[in-house]
Amino acid sequence: MASRDWIDIESFEATDDIGQFDRPDIPRVEAILSGAPEREWQQFFQVRARALEQTQPGLRMEIIADRLGFHTRAAHIEDTCRLVNDAVQGTNHDYAAQRAAEEKRIADRDEEVREMISRIKAVNAGWPPEAGGK
Known part of the structure; x- marks a missing residue:
């Protein structure tokens, strides 16, 4: 997988x-990526993010360019x-596994x-086959 x-x-x-109205009760943090x-990586991330958000009340994650914002x-x-x-990190592994499976399918087809x-x-x-084979 490429770096x-x-x-x-x-x-x-x-x-x-402070003073913003999104979540005035919970401060915002940004993870610098x-x-x-x-886009494909982000789709894998969304699956993990939504699962994590369901187990952590109040946590909401969103990717904006090279940053991942969340509240805590x-x-x-x-x-x-x-x-x-x-x-x-889990998204990296999921994405790598999907890419490896895709590369294997391509190699198998090749x-x-x-x-x-x-x-x-x-x-x-x-070719041509022997004419006497009829």
Whole structure:
């Protein structure tokens, strides 16, 4: 898998969102990602994010360019950052597994094509068939 497909969290930043009305009760944090994840990676992330959000009341994650925003309380910041990082790393593994399976399917098909070419060459070498075979 190409390195641009593997996303890491480089750092976390607290966002001063006092006065904003999204979630005035829970402060916002942004995870700075190692690169802007591709759309396909983000789709895998959404599956993990929604599953995590269901088990963690008040947690909501969204990817904006090369950042992943979420809300957490100071009392839970370390645990929440670990959960967010685990979601990113898990997405990397899910995405890598899907890509590996796709590459295997392509390799299997390529092998099938090579085998067919070899068989066609064998048929062609003996063409036309003997006329007395009727």
